[in-house]
Amino acid sequence: MKDKFDCIVVGAGPAGISAALTLVRAGLKTVVIERGEYPGTKNVMGGILYTRPLEELIPEFWKEAPLERHIIEQRVMLVSKDASTSFSYKSKQLDEPPYNSYSIMRATFDRWFASKAESAGAIIINETLVESLIVENDKVIGVRTGRADGELYADLVIDAEGVNSILARDLGLHPEIPEHNVALAVKEILALPREVIEARFNLKAEQGTAIELVGDISAGMMGIGFIYTNKESLSLGIGCLISDLRKSGMQPYDLLDRFKEHPMIQPLIEGAQTKEYSAHLIPEGGYRAIPPLCADGFLVAGDAAGLVNSVHREGSNLAITSGRLAAQTVIEAKKKNDFTCRALSLYKKLLDQSFVMKDLKKYRNFPAIMEKNKHFFTTYPSLLSDSAYEMIKVDGVPKKTKQWKIIKNFIKGRSLWGLVKDGFNLLRAIG
Amino acid sequence: MRIEDRLFADRFRADTKSHLKIIDPKICHKCSGKQCTYACPAKVYTQEEDGSVRVAYEGCLECGTCRIICQEYKNINWAYPRGGFGILFKFG
Numbered sequence: 001m002k003d004k005f006d007c008i009v010v011g012a013g014p015a016g017i018s019a020a021l022t023l024v025r026a027g028l029k030t031v032v033i034e035r036g037e038y039p040g041t042k043n044v045m046g047g048i049l050y051t052r053p054l055e056e057l058i059p060e061f062w063k064e065a066p067l068e069r070h071i072i073e074q075r076v077m078l079v080s081k082d083a084s085t086s087f088s089y090k091s092k093q094l095d096e097p098p099y100n101s102y103s104i105m106r107a108t109f110d111r112w113f114a115s116k117a118e119s120a121g122a123i124i125i126n127e128t129l130v131e132s133l134i135v136e137n138d139k140v141i142g143v144r145t146g147r148a149d150g151e152l153y154a155d156l157v158i159d160a161e162g163v164n165s166i167l168a169r170d171l172g173l174h175p176e177i178p179e180h181n182v183a184l185a186v187k188e189i190l191a192l193p194r195e196v197i198e199a200r201f202n203l204k205a206e207q208g209t210a211i212e213l214v215g216d217i218s219a220g221m222m223g224i225g226f227i228y229t230n231k232e233s234l235s236l237g238i239g240c241l242i243s244d245l246r247k248s249g250m251q252p253y254d255l256l257d258r259f260k261e262h263p264m265i266q267p268l269i270e271g272a273q274t275k276e277y278s279a280h281l282i283p284e285g286g287y288r289a290i291p292p293l294c295a296d297g298f299l300v301a302g303d304a305a306g307l308v309n310s311v312h313r314e315g316s317n318l319a320i321t322s323g324r325l326a327a328q329t330v331i332e333a334k335k336k337n338d339f340t341c342r343a344l345s346l347y348k349k350l351l352d353q354s355f356v357m358k359d360l361k362k363y364r365n366f367p368a369i370m371e372k373n374k375h376f377f378t379t380y381p382s383l384l385s386d387s388a389y390e391m392i393k394v395d396g397v398p399k400k401t402k403q404w405k406i407i408k409n410f411i412k413g414r415s416l417w418g419l420v421k422d423g424f425n426l427l428r429a430i431g
Numbered sequence: 432m433r434i435e436d437r438l439f440a441d442r443f444r445a446d447t448k449s450h451l452k453i454i455d456p457k458i459c460h461k462c463s464g465k466q467c468t469y470a471c472p473a474k475v476y477t478q479e480e481d482g483s484v485r486v487a488y489e490g491c492l493e494c495g496t497c498r499i500i501c502q503e504y505k506n507i508n509w510a511y512p513r514g515g516f517g518i519l520f521k522f523g
Contacts, residue, residue: 035514035515037515040520040523041520042493043520043523045523105523106522107523108522126514127514128514129512131510164495178499179500179502184472184496186472188437189522242499242500245470246464246466249469250469252470252471252472253432253474257432274432274436274437275440276520276522277492278492278518278520278522279472279496280492281499
């Protein structure tokens with residue numbers, strides 16, 4: 001058998017690179033197969049990377065990694081048709097190293113991350129698509145690539161191919177992803193001069209803001225918008241559940257235009273030039289949608305395993321951690337020379353012990369509750385804006401009368417029973 | 432902003448052959464929703480006058496929406512482009 005590796009990793013994203021780095025450091029012969037021109041050219045995310053999980057792999061990575069700005073302010077904007085109510089947390093603590101998170105660009109970041117695995121000894125094969133798994137006696141023994149004579153063999157395959165998870169699906173670990181468990185996000189890179197960004201977002205050099213937006217911008221769908229500041233651009237995007245997109249009949253780019261033209265958003269991006277337009281799926285099913293994570297000779301990590309915390313908009317950190325834990329499992333399996341699914345169940349155990357599964361479990365009810373209660377995305381942001389306007393406007397009406405009017409509006413909007421139910425559901429969703 | 436202008440900002444290396452295939456074109460005539468024609472973020476799918484669906488794979492952003500949203504008929508044979516081809520993100 002030619003070209004036998006200890007482990008084949010499919011996909012050079014955060015999960016795959018994290019796995020490869022961990023494997024080669026333990027002396028395992030590892031190859032990463034990447035379909036892009038170089039790692040990062042096929043990869044998209046909103047743009048926030050959390051420091052901690054990567055720091056465990058590469059101490060003080062921020063001294064050399066290509067990063068944009070460290071985030072010192074996290075803002076949530078609840079948006080109605082022509083107003084917004086914001087909650088912001090900004091602190092000096094977030095402005096002291098080691099920083100909690102950074103805005104990044106995946107094309108440059110992933111390329112750097114992969115170079116770390118490469119210099120540690122991993123072989124990275126670019127421009128190569130894994131078309132299928134090679135399965136023998138129900139055990140995965142390698143991969144078939146699109147290249148001539150492109151079969152590669154290994155004791156184990158780590159599937160870090162990303163959200164579409166085609167290989168795991170074809171192996172029978174999960175059916176096609178249902179449309180209510182996945183969101184489509186469209187995003188633009190909007191170029192603006194550094195000083196304009198810093199003035200508009202009230203930042204100093206290197207400081208950044210992360211804004212998430214809920215409300216009118218998603219046009220009644222379950223969805224979230226975001227604006228993240230980079231050095232000389234903004235990452236602006238919006239994601240909605242595919243099942244909602246179907247019902248709405250809307251085109252994703254029209255939704256993006258609508259978002260960009262919102263009176264509370266437009267001044268922030270005035271004069272910006274679109275440098276790139278991208279689209280990507282986000283697993284939104286959470287804990288209850290996670291497929292079996294292994295088969296004989298096979299492990300799944302990152303988005304391919306649906307490991308995304310949709311409440312906190314975290315994904316790449318779960319990917320990095322799951323990739324590392326998958327690699328640790330491979331290292332143990334290699335010691336015992338046992339590559340059965342039973343031996344690989346250590347992976348699930350390690351994930352369960354980590355923040356990955358603990359967080360996902362905490363929010364296990366969130367996806368279903370939000371999907372069935374669209375008014376969290378529609379009615380409430382508007383009610384909040386109307387209430388704020390009512391209380392702030394000085395028009396001779398006594399505040400007590402205004403307060404009653406607000407309460408009546410809430411009851412009119414949701415009914416008394418609806419309000420009680422929403423409160424209960426919200427508590428249940430965020431556990 | 433027109434979708435064409437958006438895609439113009441992107442870098443592609445288009446293959447000569449489509450990586451997306453409509454399995455049975457006749458089924459598209461039966462499909463009343465034609466979700467692919469509006470849900471695709473790159474407007475890859477357009478309905479022709481005769482009711483068939485045309486696939487402009489060159490602008491595909493490789494997200495997977497079309498495959499997932501064609502649930503009733505599962506009529507799209509979805510694959511990634513060959514290695515090195517397709518969208519090449521500069522920023523990501």
